[in-house]
Amino acid sequence: FFRPPVTMAGVKLDSKLDFLAPSAQCIKPVQTKRKPVRLDSETTSIIDEVALKEAVKVSLNDCLACSGCVTTAESILVQEQSIEEVYKQLTENKEMEKRGERPRKLVASVAPQACASIAAYFRCPLMEAFQKLTWVLQSRLGVSVVMDTVWAQNVSLLEISREFVDRYRRHQQDGAASPMPMLASACPGWICYAEKTHPGLIPLISTAKSPQAVLGTVVKRYFAQQWGLAMDAIYHLSIYACYDKKLEATRDDFKVDGVRETDCVIAASEVVDLLKREELEWAAIPLAPVGDHVATYLSEEMAQWDETSEFESSGGYLEFVMRYAAKELFGHTIQGPLSYKQRRNPNWQEVSLEVDGQKVLVFAIAYGFQQIQNVTRQISGKTKAKCAYHFVEVMACPSGCLNGGAQIKASAQQTEETNKDLLKRVE
Secondary structure, X not given: XXXXXXXXXXXXXXXXXXXXXXXXXXXXXXXXXXXXXXXXXXXXXXXXXXXXXXXXOOOOOOOOOOOOXXXXXXXXXXXXXXXXXXXXXXXXXXXXXXXXXXXXXXXXXXXXXXXXXXXXXXXXXXXXXXXXXXXXXXXXXXXXXXXXXXXXXXXXXXHHHXXXXXXXXXXXXXXXXXOOOEEOOOOHHHHHHHHHHOHHHHHHEOOEOOHHHHHXXXXXXXXXXXXXXXXXXXXXXXEEOOOHHHXXXXXXXXXXXXXXXXXXXXXXXXXXXXXXXXXXXXXXXXXXXXXXXXXXXXXXXXXXXXXXXXXXXOOOHHHHHHHHHHHHHHOOOOOOOOOOEEOOOOOEEEEEXXXXXXXXXXEEEEEOHHHHHHHHHHHOOOOOOOOOOOEEEEEOOOOOHHHOOOOOOHHHOOOOOOHHHHHHHHO
């Protein structure tokens, strides 16, 4: 469950004109130049002359505020990831059946963060949201199997923890050969940003696959064997809290024997559009059965979830790696919750482990590009403070994946609730 080093998939521009193209809603669409213009013999006006031939300069404050931060080639790839593509596949399946061919089988995976957004939007328990969404996917889209991604998250956590322990031991032997800190790799927005702006940090990024990629590999291989099909005869639909997961699904890194692991990613916010298209009222949607004898694979964590349960907003990479490393490296079992030290705000926090009065592990979370900039500047030696971290959980969105850009926004509701209020209910 390791992917090739991300250096193999760095973004390459085929044309010098393929610079950062502004989108229609870009908050900083183009550069301008102040130019005086004489209107008549007595009046002079200052206008902004658009510098059309110049590449757009997008600051960290602008980043991820719109779709203007991707190249034209990437824009086309993201357009291929939509609910329309799913319907196209359903139409193609009908045509295949008419020709006497075997249609592609659909398998869907649902991230808990996306499920939490749907549950908060419709004000219902998490399991109700999962079961109703499962019914829609199976009865209206013809999905054969629905599963949550929690078990794939657990695989990803274990792999990144093993990789960290190995890197830490090699770092202790030869720091130059195995530099620290190790940076989490699950967030595609962060990976895309690092490849384009901080290529020097790429060797520090973990090679462990994200949960979506782990699940995609299993879906294509396991169900292909179970159903006696070729891997490209299975269509994997992923429902996530993040638009950048669409871009991740198109990368050549995530293919099994040349077959894409995840064929299409739709956002939690697009589920609302799906329900409208199918003319479904949430209250009227029945609960799909879950269990060992139905086509629904539910992790134990999701099945036992109630109002007192807690999910890590972004997968719990820091928590898991810290506890695993403490045990494997120092024989220390961490009891109870970790003690976080907040830096500038809740999106930048630190955790350390002391053994015999000495700090042996220092971890951090950096959520949102403002905090990512602070951490990357430390790592790159651009600040007075030397970077003392061994591991950093990096996520592009402030507050992590629960606040993903693809989550349902408060504006979709017929209420005066704000996005902040809705996020609190998601949490």
